[in-house]
Amino acid sequence: MFKNSINSLFLIALSGFCSSIISERAFAGGRSEPWQMWFQDAASPVMEKIIEFHNLIFVVEISIVVFVLCLMGYIILRFNAKANPEPSKTTHHTLLEVVWTAVPLLVLVVVALPSMKLLYYADKVVESEMTIKVTGNQWYWTYAYPDHGEIQFDSYMIEDKDLKEGQPRSLSVDNPVVLPSRTNIRLLFTSADVIHNWAVPSLGLKLDTVPGRINESWVHINKEGDYYGMCSELCGVRHGFMPVHIKAVPKKEFSAWVEKAKAQFSNISSGSETKVANLEKPFDKAATGILKDRKRK
Amino acid sequence: MRVGQGVAMGNNHEVHPSGWRRWLYSTNHKDIGTMYIVLSLIAAILGGSMSGIIRLELMFPELQFIQDLQFYNVMVTGHAFLMVFFVVMPAMFGGFGNWFVPLMIGAPDMAFPRMNNISFWLLAAALILLLLSAFVQGGAGTGWTVYPPLSNADYHPGPAVDFGILSLHVAGASSILGAINFIVTILNMRAPGMTIHRMPLFVWSILVTAFLLLLAIPVLAGGLTMLLTDRNFGTTFFEVAGGGDPILWQHLFWFFGHPEVYIIIIPGFGIISQVISTFSKKPVFGYLGMAYAMVFIGVVGFVVWAHHMYTVGLDADSRAYFVGATLIIAVPTGVKIFSWLATMWGGSIEFPAPMMFACGFIFLFVVGGVTGVALANSGMDLAWHDTYFVVAHFHYVMAIAAVLAIFSGYYYWIGKMSGRQYPEKLAKIHFWLFFAGVNILFFPQHFLGMAGMPRRIPDYPDSYAGWNLVSSVGAFVAGIATLLFFFIIWKTFSSGGKVQSNQWGPGATTLEWTVDSPAPFHTHEELPVTNSHMPAE
Ligand SMILES: [Cu+2]
Secondary structure (H helix, E strand, O other), rough: OHHHHHHHHEEEHHHHHHHHOOOOOOOOOOOEEEEOOOOOOOOOHHHHHHHHHHHHHHHHHHHHHHHHHHHHHHHHOOEOOOOOOOOOOOOOHHHHHHHHHHHHHHHHHHHHHHHHHHHHHHHHOOOOOEEEEEEEEOEEEEEOOOOOOEEEEEEEOOOHHHOOOOOOOOOOOOEEEEEEEOEEEEEEEOOOOOOOOOOOOOOOOHHHHHHHOEEEEEEEEEOHHHEOOOOOOOOOOOOOHEEEEEEEEEEHHHHHHHHHHHOOOOOOOOOOOOOOOHOOHHHHHHHHOOOOOOOOO | HHHHHHHHHHOOOOOOOOOHHHHOOOOOOOHHHHHHHHHHHHHHHHHHHHHHHHHHHHHOOOOOOOOHHHHHHHHHHHHHHHHHHHHHHHHHHHHHHHHHHHHHHOOOOOOOOOHHHHHHHHHHHHHHHHOOOOOOOOOOOOOOOOOOOOOOOOOOHHHHHHHHHEEEHHHHHHHHHHHHHHHHHHHHHOOOOOOOOOOOHHHHHHHHHHHHHHHHHHHHHHHHHHHHHHHOOOOOOOOHHOOOOOOHHHHHHHHHHHHHHHHHHHHHHHHHHOOOHHHHHOOOOOHHHHHHHHHHHHHHHHHHHHHHHOOOOOOHHHHHHHHHHHHHOOHHHHHHHHHHHHOOOOOOEEHHHHHHHHHHHHHHHHHHHHHHHHOOOHHHHHHHHHHHHHHHHHHHHHHHHHHHHHHHHHHHHHHHHHHHHEEEEEEEEHHHHHHHHHHHHHHHHHHHHHHEEEEEOOOOOOHHHHHHHHHHHHHHHHHHHHHHHHHHHHHHHHHHOOOOOOHHHHHOOOHHHHHOOOOOOOOOOOOOOOOOOOOOO
């Protein structure tokens, strides 16, 4: 009975999985869907490469699991006490032991080579056209645009009761970080208090914000749209309530937004929508520590 | 010297303490082993209830039951600490290790019986400290990784984290004393003819685990002390403003933390090897390969720690090294899985409850193993780090696999420990219920992680609701299975029939099956002489 329930569950899972990878869906955009079993659609070259690499290791994973399960199933049927009353006494087979050591080694080489390629590809910041700084705070993000005047603002989650039509719950923020699409953007990360992690699954972005350090990454957003993520390092009681919302817009629209944002965010003393008290903190505090610039390749 | 030891124990024979003295003052490896198992059962109720609370809150999106979010983080932290340090380790290392290492190598007791006593009672004290930590000033909501600055006095004022640190210190001292005791016992007290290469694999697994503990715990203790002085005495080891570095803590913690996962699972390897060999009625296939695979896993386990830290901003070349080193561990792990299957191949296999749990173990371990190979890649961590994919992975490969190994060992040895037969039918139902439950619980968490759901959050975007509901249903199935297990224990002790000294027949070839069931208070007073891998044959 329990066996059956596992089987049927497995079948449901399998069919759901197959339909999710076979069907050609339109780009769903920036966040997960109900009953999703696979990655969010890639919207950056890094995420595309992650999915490509995963397609390889996924085949390896499934083959190993299926092989071991089939072998175990066969052994259970063929060598149970009823089917095989007289046990053999074999305890060694040198060739077999060499094979099951050497073959996994070869498989690992097949995995490791593209893995290294992906690692260095995601690490190296290509010629960037602009930079933004992300600062983690308990429990909101601060975004700064050093190449665009003094734009700096905080981004808080919108509480459930204040959500407007069409805003996804627990992912929407008051001030999304606006970025130009099809642009190489350098990202700098630091923290004003504890360690946080700024993550956006559909863009293949995930890096800790560490107090006293500046981490660096990059992104190239392929399409306009809204991209969501969440803090991915336990950072205290409201760790689950500091989402990331990126609004990717065409370059022209971005320039227009910059002008607007300069007026809205740069004058600290004027009471804008942002939480004034927190504006100065992040980079001042970070600057007191060691600013570790990562080795450039 | 060996003979002398036996005689010395013989002289004590008539001294047989009873009542509370028998337990509190115990120097008997069997009684101490029993106390470890009882402590592990108590901690399992606590740690299991905490996971029940977590799954209850995560059953639906939005906050339903928990409004105090610090409480949620305390549950996450407490669940991990309890399960790692007070459930799995005491059950396998302290419990089965104490019970069966002396029996299997033909020793009359452990090398240092009084040290054995203190190492148990230190663990009991550590458990009390940990529970205190959960109840003072909001508790420690740091996660079991206790990363500063979150665990610093600025962000966790009050004594909760200090209690947690002291608890780990005391538990660590207990583990180090236990490890020394096992190493000395295994190296010096083997019966005549029981050479290193004739020791049962369970003894090998305890020996490897003991070395891992001996080398890893002091590093944790150093880190914890630095954290303690940071919190209370103004040092700044992990504090940027004073020239310290929070990432240093992560290196120290994971230098201990990664060997720790092998400390949890390697005794399980040992139990599974004994069980599979017994019920296949065959000696273990590739014995030397099996033993040295554990040694290799233990050694390499010390040089892969930063694969837990791919997203802290490590240099790419360092990450490349840790990817390579981590992948290598798949090779000895594969050797173990294939050798278990080869042990079964050609056997005449019986399937009582311990063997069913052993087969379930292989399934979980393979599923968790392949996701481990995937997670070893730094590039994949850009997608998976700190998501439910990691939660699914380590529960499969280490947590639930270890628990299946414990259940397997329990049913395998309970006849020897209590002299009574467990109810076979109920035990089989227990297996199917638990196995189904944990798979329904953890398999969907792979999907949640793929879709990007972070771990350690009490609420989540609505799109993750479906699989979270399935997962919580699985948790309640597993919970019912665990209640059934406690009923089985009660049934065994209240109405289980007597068992013979060797209840498993010709496949059970290790020395514990040569002594009566239940094993008498003192065993191997005359040292058994061994001349093969199968001394009991
Ligand atoms: Cu955070």
